[in-house]
Amino acid sequence: xxxxxxxxxxxxxxxxxxxxxxxxxxxxxxxxxxxxxxxxxxxxxxxxxxxxxxxxxxxxxxxxxxxxxxxxxxxxxxxxxxxxxxxxxxxxxxxxxxxxxxxxxxxxxxxxxxxxxxxxxxxxxxxxxxxxxxxxxxxxxxxx
Amino acid sequence: xxxxxxxxxxxxxxxxxxxxxxxxxxxxxxxxxxxxxxxxxxxxxxxxxxxxxxxxxxxxxxxxxxxxxxxxxxxxxxxxxxxxxxxxxxxxxxxxxxxxxxxxxxxxxxxxxxxxxxxxxxxxxxxxxxxxxxxxxxxxxxxxxxxxxxxxxxxxxxxxxxxxxxxxxxxxxxxxxxxxxxxxxxxxxxxxxxxxxxxxxxxxxxxxxxxxxxxxxxxxxxxxxxxxxxxxxxxxxxxxxxxxxxxxxxxxxxxxxxxxxxxxxxxxxxxxxxxxxxxxxxxxxxxxxxxxxxxxxxxxxxxxxxxxxxxxxxxxxxxxxxxxxxxxxxxxxxxxxxxxxxxxxxxxxxxxxxxxxxxxxxxxxxxxxxxxxxxxxxxxxxxxxxxxxxxxxxxxxxxxxxxxxxxxxxxxxxxxxxxxxxxxxxxxxxxxxxxx
Numbered sequence: 338x339x340x341x342x343x344x345x346x347x348x349x350x351x352x353x354x355x356x357x358x359x360x361x362x363x364x365x366x367x368x369x370x371x372x373x374x375x376x377x378x379x380x381x382x383x384x385x386x387x388x389x390x391x392x393x394x395x396x397x398x399x400x401x402x403x404x405x406x407x408x409x410x411x412x413x414x415x416x417x418x419x420x421x422x423x424x425x426x427x428x429x430x431x432x433x434x435x436x437x438x439x440x441x442x443x444x445x446x447x448x449x450x451x452x453x454x455x456x457x458x459x460x461x462x463x464x465x466x467x468x469x470x471x472x473x474x475x476x477x478x479x480x481x
Numbered sequence: 482x483x484x485x486x487x488x489x490x491x492x493x494x495x496x497x498x499x500x501x502x503x504x505x506x507x508x509x510x511x512x513x514x515x516x517x518x519x520x521x522x523x524x525x526x527x528x529x530x531x532x533x534x535x536x537x538x539x540x541x542x543x544x545x546x547x548x549x550x551x552x553x554x555x556x557x558x559x560x561x562x563x564x565x566x567x568x569x570x571x572x573x574x575x576x577x578x579x580x581x582x583x584x585x586x587x588x589x590x591x592x593x594x595x596x597x598x599x600x601x602x603x604x605x606x607x608x609x610x611x612x613x614x615x616x617x618x619x620x621x622x623x624x625x626x627x628x629x630x631x632x633x634x635x636x637x638x639x640x641x642x643x644x645x646x647x648x649x650x651x652x653x654x655x656x657x658x659x660x661x662x663x664x665x666x667x668x669x670x671x672x673x674x675x676x677x678x679x680x681x682x683x684x685x686x687x688x689x690x691x692x693x694x695x696x697x698x699x700x701x702x703x704x705x706x707x708x709x710x711x712x713x714x715x716x717x718x719x720x721x722x723x724x725x726x727x728x729x730x731x732x733x734x735x736x737x738x739x740x741x742x743x744x745x746x747x748x749x750x751x752x753x754x755x756x757x758x759x760x761x762x763x764x765x766x767x768x769x770x771x772x773x774x775x776x777x778x779x780x781x782x783x784x785x786x787x788x789x790x791x792x793x794x795x796x797x798x799x800x801x802x803x804x805x806x807x808x809x810x811x812x813x814x815x816x817x818x819x820x821x822x823x824x825x826x827x828x829x830x831x832x833x834x835x836x837x838x839x840x841x842x843x844x845x846x847x848x849x850x851x852x853x854x855x856x857x858x859x860x861x862x863x864x865x866x867x868x869x870x871x872x873x874x875x876x877x878x879x880x881x882x883x884x885x886x887x888x889x890x891x892x893x894x895x896x897x898x899x900x901x902x903x904x905x906x907x908x909x910x911x912x913x914x915x916x917x
Contacts, residue, residue, distance in 0.1 A: 345871075
């Protein structure tokens, strides 16, 4: 399973670029990033090419950063691509907690990242339906 | 003389006679105090074992001070001077380190307190014809019950509305044509904003007077309240250790707060040297109870700063006047009329492993009301990445603080290392409220 990096960040100017600066200095590439606003703070969730290194360098600089498995699924970048996946989850009453997506090959493939209430069952279920769940390394290979 | 007065014999008593009353009451108070283990020991240290050992009022200065720490250490009954069956009520206040303080009252004590309250209410020009809406909290907070009983004794129609629920306050004011209210100054400003919001004009009310207290405020704030409502507002001073409200109150002339000197001996001291200050100089208010049997207190250091107003009040009362309060000689904060010590907040935070040791207490004004913001840092090692856990944490800290300080703060979580460090003299309190 892919690993997602969560970083606690103050909700004020100059903090996000502190994170991206630290990652740049360690030559870490960001594949996707999302930020949830929680009034005084936010939690930035990132997919990076080296999550363990990213966590270490951020914590060395005083950030609170945690790693967490996340489901990253290849879907088609076509109408109905995401719908097909969500139908499978809905049929088994699996709840999506947090999610975001990004396109890797326009018109062909996109990646859908999500946290669900039952990751083990979701993984089994999606694999059974022939969907491709990406591991960390795969997230950064050029073709999938 | 057309000055409204409740008890002319006492209120206009000549100073000399008043001091004789004080001395007699002081000896009585020492006799009561000697019934407590705390004062038996404390007074024996200065050679006082019998009330007759005291031969003049001036000798009060030889007695040791009593502090809030003493009250805490004596909790729950080290300062109880009567048998429990003689006590009919107690009020506790939250302590600074989780240890509360308690004041007991006998039936006679409550009667004396009520009498003082009645004097205050009448001195401010209210009468039995008034409808009185008491907008301060009932219960342990002494402001609610103190004014309530005083107003009933005067014969006012009392509406025990208690604090909050502004729409209902306005409805009550309109339905029963309230003429006098008791509230914190900040709440009255808030109430006025709410009136405007509900499209109610002050002409539709019958309000003519307000008693304001429980938080320091400026002359400008008082005038603003008076102008906004078209009423007179009277400053009230009290503290739970001295019963609560009813210690000192403004008369209709609004020239300072008459302190009832048959019930309390007032001293103003330098909080550093602990020496008495010449009359008129600003210092810490020290008070001795003269009428409270169940919990007598000798030379209690209030930590409130003020000075005596010189000269005579046009009302003719012989009881001297305190100027409006200037602040505190300790770090106590007053948030919407509620007393809060930073150490109480620190205690709660230190018991919460998910937050670090650095914190900042910030006081702000939102509209007319105070807002207490507690900034904390998350502890990096316990960060799971789940924002919902953090939201729960924020709520849990806020609720834990509310149960201790009786004010619900806004808790903020910040990055590790973003707040002033705990070593040295970090400034932990930032008061952004406009100076009063």
